[in-house]
Amino acid sequence: MTVSHHPRQPLRIAVTLVLALALVACSGYPNTTIGAHSDVGREIDSLTYLLLILGGIVFVFVEGLLVYILIKFRERPGDTMPAQTHGNTTLEVTWTMVPAVILAIIAVPSVRTIFRTQAKAVPNALQVDVIGHQWWWEFRYPQYKVVTANELYLPVGRTVNFSLRTADVIHSFWIPQMSGKRDVVHQDRPNYMWFTPESSFVWNGACAEYCGASHSNMRFRVFTVPPAQFATWITHQQQGPVFPAPAAASADTSKGAAPAAPAAAAVAAAPADTATGTWPRDKLPTWTVPETPLPTDVTVAASSGDATRGAQLFKTGACIGCHTIQGVSPGIIGPNLTHVGSRTTIAAGLYPNDMRHLMMWIKDARAMKPGSIMPPMGKGLPEAMGTFTDQQIADIAAYISSLK
Amino acid sequence: MATTVAAPPSRAATHRYEKGIWSWLTTTDHKKIGQLYLYTSLTWFLVGGIEALIIRTQLFGPNGRLVSADTYNQLFTMHGTTMIFMAIMPLSAAFFNFLIPLQIGARDVAFPRLNAFSYWIFLCGSLFINASWLIHKAPDAGWFSYAPLSTRTFNPGLNMDFWVIGIQILGVSTLAAGFNFITTIINMRAPGMHFMRMPVFTWAAFVTQFQIILAFPILTVAVVFLLFDRFFGTQFYEPAAGADPLLWQHLFWLFGHPEVYILILPAFGLVSEVLPTFSRKPLFGYPVMVYSLILIAFLGFGVWAHHMFAVGMGPIADSVFSVTTMLIAIPTGVKIFNWLGTMWGGSLRFTTAMLFAIGLVCLFTIGGISGVMHASPPADLQQTDSYFVVAHFHYVLFGGSMMGLFAGVYYYFPKVTGRIMNETLGKWHFWLMFIGMNLTFFPMHFAGLDGMPRRIWSYDANQGWTNDNHVSTIGAYILFVGMLIFVYNMWRSRRSGTRVGNNPWDAPTVEWSTPSPPPPYNYAKIPQITSRYPMWTREGPHSISAAYPVGAPAEAPEPTAEELHIPMPTPTLKPLLASLALTLAFIGLIWHKQVPIIILGLALFAVVLLSWVLTPLEPEH
Secondary structure, eight states: OOOOOOTTHHHHHHHHHHHHHHHHHHTTOTTOSSSOSBHHHHHHHHHHHHHHHHHHHHHHHHHHHHHHHHHHTBOOTTOOOOOOOOOOHHHHHHHHHHHHHHHHHHHHHHHHHHHHHTSOOOTTOEEEEEEEETTEEEEEETTTTEEEESEEEEETTSOEEEEEEESSSOEEEEOTTTOOOEEEOOSSSOEEEEEOBOSOEEEEEEEOSOOSTTGGGOEEEEEEEOHHHHHHHHHHHHSOOOOSOOHHHHHHHHHHTOOSOOHHHHOOOOSOHHHHOOOOGGGOOGGGSOOOOOOTTOOOSOOOOOHHHHHHHHHHSGGGGTOEETTTEEOOSSOOOTTGGGOSEETTTTEESSHHHHHHHHHOHHHHSTTOSSOOOBTTOTTOSOOBOHHHHHHHHHHHHHOO | OOOOOOOOOOOOOOOOSOOSHHHHHTOOOHHHHHHHHHHHHHHHHHHHHHHHHHHHHHTSSTTOOSSOHHHHHHHHHHHHHIIIIIIIHHHHHHHHHHHHHHHHTOSSOSOHHHHHHHHHHHHHHHHHHHGGGGGTOOOOSTTTTOTTTTSTTTOOSSHHHHHHHHHHHHHHHHHHHHHHHHHHHHHOOOTTOOGGGSOHHHHHHHHHHHHHHHHHHHHHHHHHHHHHHHHHOOOTTOGGGTOOHHHHHHHHHHHHHHHHHHHHHHHHHHHHHHHHHHHTSOOTTHHHHHHHHHHHHHHGGGOGGGGGTTSOOOHHHHHHHHHHHHHHHHHHHHHHHHHHHHHTTSOBOOOHHHHHHHHHHHHHHHHHHHHHHHTSHHHHHHHTTBHHHHHHHHHHIIIIIIHHHHHHHHHHHHHHHSBOOOHHHHHHHHHHHHHHHHHHHHHHHHHHHTTOBSSOSOOOGGGSOHHHHHHHHHHHHHHHHHHHHHHHHHHHHHHHOOBOOSOTTOOOSGGGGSOSSOOTTSOSSOOOOOSSOTTSBTTBSSOSSOOSSOSOOOSSOOOOTTTTTOOOOOOOSHHHHHHHHHHHHHHHHHTTTOHHHHHHHHHHHHHHHHHHHHSOSSOOO
């Protein structure tokens, strides 16, 4: 590399090297916070690079000095008594001022970034209300009157302004590849956080504030999509449940009831994306497909169900007390299920959304997810709120799966 | 400048003093109390270490199922609570107890019976909170127990009852000791022991006690609110009643941040004792080292909300706390440079104590760097609540506090017991611990920056965290082997280690003029102090080529206190009885609020206290 006379050339070289190293080191790390994909994420990145570089310099200097001292001044036979130095004022001043300067170099951009990223969002931002529950995420789009859960669709290139509240304890809303996290603290006063997604993909989200039994199991998915697809998705979400399913779709429910197979195989080809705007299941990156092992003590002795029977069971069962399906049931304790069939996962990112997992979930949610507020619905289980047989559960699952 | 310490000629202590279990239960001798703290805290350190090993085994690979999520949540809560309140703090207290009177030329602390009470109530509190394991209902809301997760609304079981009560009991111990040591250091220094001649460990301890008496009452208030919410129906933290969840966080971190300086300053003090001795030259920049201790403690009360950068306090608060947090890095960094300056130009001998002290300098630097990274709020919004912060605080607490405390153990073991610890085993311990610690915690920086949240009980293989977790777990097992070697070394050295004289390390401070171990009265004649380094000449230690241990153990026994006409406190069971009575009252509270038992406990406590207060410390003389 020829040495240019540009005064900042060494710094540019250093930054490039670090970036290259970071990118190399971070390949295969799907949730990395380095190399974020939003405007705010990139601001955080530049601060992080600055911190890593300065930290690296301090590390090399101090530890290098230490190693030098340990080698050069170790005792040797014939050593005379060392000079009994008590101190040196010039050194004290120097090694007080130099760290102060380094810290100022960090403080100034930090404070500027704080004010920039915490300024009010632009007026035409997409508003998303996030409500954290133990242990799932509720998402509302007030401008469009859409309510959903655990899967967030965002248009690329438009600032999204999150209003963050909790329904119970403190949680934290974190999409590592997008931006920093923000805690959801209050039930009434929201926290706000915004960013502008810059590329289209699928991202993992997680709760990052310990919130009880299933804190590890409180995950969500973010889909950043082209604005046209977002418009399609919104329009589809605004409509009522897709039931009875159109003729083409009913074939899907039987496909979806395929017997035990790896999650990928059980994913029936999603209904045309042009209809729902949802991300095609077969195009999901592997790290957004959960691999949670199944509990050994839950079995469902049925493999396919009748969605019409299932709809009837749902409407007359305890389900309506907790779940909303537009036009069908008004419950608000659990996630909105109006279009749950087109979500890629269930139980807040814990299991793939397919018949097998859905049936086990409905039968015994607490065994599938520790502490779950949803009680078991299977007949005879301890603390069960339902008395559904395995076939009835399969029917309900078929109904739920059909709600694309 | 030699001092006029009129110590009797070195004689081996043949323990003509009281022996047996009864002497330990009734002791008011700071040296015995220090040993009680030492062995108890090391035991809890092992317990916390086993909790960590289970956590690390569960996290070794993806979707581990060694323990349930519920047990895992109890494990990480108890690991943090145990390590902070029952391992590091009492291990520091072991040194406060043993060293402060000896280092200032005094015979004991200001309030010897209160000192014993501090230990016994600590033992009772630590047993109380760990008793929860017996019914598998250990505290499970994290060591900092955020409300409202820790309220009865969201955590109805006994788990958090154990925590709130246990923490209060432990707080009593620490506060009592704080007042004791402050009084001791201000009032009982030997003639000539000006403040700026005190050993740096005593300075570190002194500053720490002020932090304790200012910070622990805040924790007491926060936990009293939670205790009353859980037991008596108040609503300090009930969101349904309009409470602000941030109240707990502010109160807790107002305590919690000074607490971390309480955890590190004593270790800093020990390093400042060890490095000069094994560099054969004085501490570089003694006044600056003292001022930086004071500045760190003072600034430490102004940074607490850097634990709350993600809660949405607003840009002004974020910026203020960001700047104060960066400011506190300056006096801390200055200490590192002064330690380097101490070793520069010296003649370094790498005993185990020296290795551990150097280990602190090396590893605390890493923890300090990641700490400064946390000080930038926007970047911290990625780092906080991820494994990056787990890496940071383990570097400063393990690589910092524990390394310094182990340096102190190896350095002062000969003074406490009269025997030296085995150096070969010591070096095995050091290297296994140094390597194990780095293997365990360095990969956590990467896991955190790669998006791994903290306090999760399992993770999928496809998240990219598996390799980091593999390495961390292997490192944890290496650490454990190192600890086993240490335990064996301690046990063996106590029984059959080489006996030593007054000053086996040729160290400079006045405690090294006493026999090893010192007689109960410490100094036959209170020393007259004329310099910072009474045991060295102006040219330094007496020799730099002599092998350790320097000097020979004494042959004849020390005179007894009676022979020297030194009045000694009467051994008494009252501190232990008072602790048991107070604990009984708390047991009554947790056991379905059995009012008769609470009243009985409080009544017994009052009776013992009255008897204690009316009994003179020493017999008529």
